[in-house]
Amino acid sequence: MGRPHVLVIPYPAQGHVLPLMSFSHYLAKQGIQITFINTEFNHNRIINSLSKSSYQDYVGHWINLVSIPDGLEDSPEERNIPGKLSESVLRFIPNKVEQLIERMIAESSGTIISCVVADQSLGWAIEVAAKFGISRAAFCPAAAASMVLGFSIQKLIDDGLIDSEGSPRVNKTIQLSPGMPKMETEKFVWVCLKNKESQKNIFQLMLQNNKSIESTDWLLCNSVYELETAAFGLGSQILPIGPIAWAHSLKEESTSLGSFLPQDRDCLDWLDRQISGSVIYVAFGSFGVMGNAQLEELAIGLELTKRPVLWVTGSWDQRKPPIKLGSDQVKVVRWAPQREVLSYGAIGCFVSHCGWNSTLEGAQNGIPFLCMPYFADQFINKAYICDVWKIGLEFERDERGVVPGLEVKKKIDEIMRDDGNYKKRAMKVKDIVMKSVAKDGISYENLNKFVNWIKSQVN
Template sequence: MAPHALLIPLPAQGHVNPMMQLAWKLVSNEFFVTFLNSDSNHNRILTANTPNSFFDNIRMISVPVEIPPIDTLKGIENGIEALAKDMGPSVIDRVIQEINAREEENKVTCIIADVWMCFGLQPVATLHKLPLAAFHTSPVSLFAMRYFSAHLVSLGILHSDGIAKEEKRMKYLPCMPALHSGDLPWLWAGEYMFRKGIRMGEEIKDIKWVLFNSFSEIEAPVVETLAGLSEKQLEELALGVEATRRSFLWVVRSDLMKGSKAILPAGFLERVRDRGCLVSWVPQLEVLSHPSIACFVTHCGWNSVQESITMGVPLLCWPHFSDQFLNRTYVVDVWKLGLSFNANSQGIIEQGEFVKSVEILLESEQGLEIREEAKKLKIIARDAVKDGGSSSNNFNLFVTAMKRQPNE
């Protein structure tokens, strides 16, 4: 049985055409494709394309989509919201159910959706046990600008509406060329699209595969940056961990683990094998509760921050996107529970910076003050969930309210 891909383009010409090219490529690799489109685009494609052998394995289906005129900023917002309703997750869920009910031997096996059609789609894919891939039809650089836009706001480079604080030409990301403030890619569509782009970046972080209509060689620095632990950054981190001469537990995502061993510094694993361990997953709360844990190098996700606070473990903060920069600000500047790393001009945290931060946290007077604050907040956090504590009281109020009968 051939794999069956459901393709969901954004119903706009510049997005539909690349998605159709992808459909043909999949067919040439022995896929069966269902191509879901709006009624108007569906009819246009059928009229414009002469039937050929590729269409034997591409089923064209459509749903009614009522997109208002988009000749104004408000029209753009209304159009996006119309898509969310007419081609949103509930519609996709129904389409998958209908296909699978109709074709017992040819059920959908994966979903590939335009990045702008991925909002809320991961739960649908999970419900049907299908892998989900996002397809970005524009340059990787544009995706990077949107992906890191929240970071630029947190750094004070952009206002919260996406407008640059200074009208000048500058490098907004180390991996990209300088860009004038008036050429930022979201300005044409206003604050709504800027905030929608931030949300898109947040949605994408949970999707394993992102396909780009580009090739690595022409946008290599951006591709490496989006890959997360780039080879250079991974090398610097490994050498920094080694140079601390301290015992460590390093958690590397399973999808990066296979490649990571090939790009770690030569002989690294052998040199640290008596004091270090690399794994793909740990029960984080149990690890943080162990008395031998002196500090936690973290991306500052909120769950990680709260678990560290609860266990009294100071943090070394390495945020990447979304709320992580805000969380880092509270950890470092407000609660005084940790330190930040300072990246170089290429956005790399060098091994020396890593070693310096570890030594400050674990050996200096400043580090002692941070560790003492961590102990204090640990007590406060645990008291909050005890009987009579603030969190316990609030939860009990909620439970009591939920138990009341409707007529009370």
């Protein structure tokens, strides 16, 4: 009997590549061969971010990283034009993936791919797999609530809440079912992308995905059933398998594979020197979303707290935070090994943009949040954190749309003082997550079922 071979295709953004890479490592540990497809631009960033160890030390012999062009120039100017990446994903990349699969089949004298695992936001990849008669699974790296919102698009149009292009007709807060987070029409996943072209492309992708998903064999979600019971109730075909990052140990070198930036591990030594529960961890993911005015106000607020700060600048490293705390009281790094950072007892709270990976990583370590969402699914995740799980607070913005320094200090003091028992609730959420990935937990069992199914695809 041959070894099962899975082709993995993420959406070409950091928050999508990382969970699918974790999933790939989990499958590889079960004896499944993986071919992981990145764009050439992201592939090069991943290889360049690896430290002294060799590429093989990270990927092992079971994961093969391959790349395809995305049709964009390598210059930051070209790549930062709003709507360019989403247009490439919609119109350019599908043909390149199809050509790659065709070539792989031709070179092997017959289909050697047991299954295609595609990012749920790439419905066309499911269609390409179906065209070649390959089994297929869709993987959602976001909350089930985000997927259920996508499935509800036609109903939202019928109810007059959005038009046929996804633009809101009314400014209204809705709840898809009791127990789900409340959502504002002005902040739907595709609406708050700050750019009409991106909005149009992402909405088109979501409409396509709704059709493509119908032909998938599996619909997997990097989430936890007990944290999103209402959403999974609405989307009964969605199987929770998260948080997938816990499928491999923090000690493995492979935890950094998939990162677009090299991780600064010096911050872990710095954390070792801090008092338990004292550090404010500040990280807003890989996108540069913060204007200069907000950067300055955040720095002022953090200084006013007089607490130690670990600040990850991400892709906007060229603008170092203007923070003036004492040298051993603040640590600024471009990129951190976040899963490890959040497992340190020194971390007291997480100032976050509420991306889903960050939300899960904070939740599974029992860390209270302070929320500053900007776009896409971050508002849904913020609603889970603040309103459903009650493990964090949202910063209030002023008339400029900026969170003032005094508001930063006030909310940090409130959550660190913890009269509201945020830490206690966060620890309960941690227990829920850990039970789900432990033996006999729902995520654990679903992962097992999927692996057994993959193995059954081999003739």
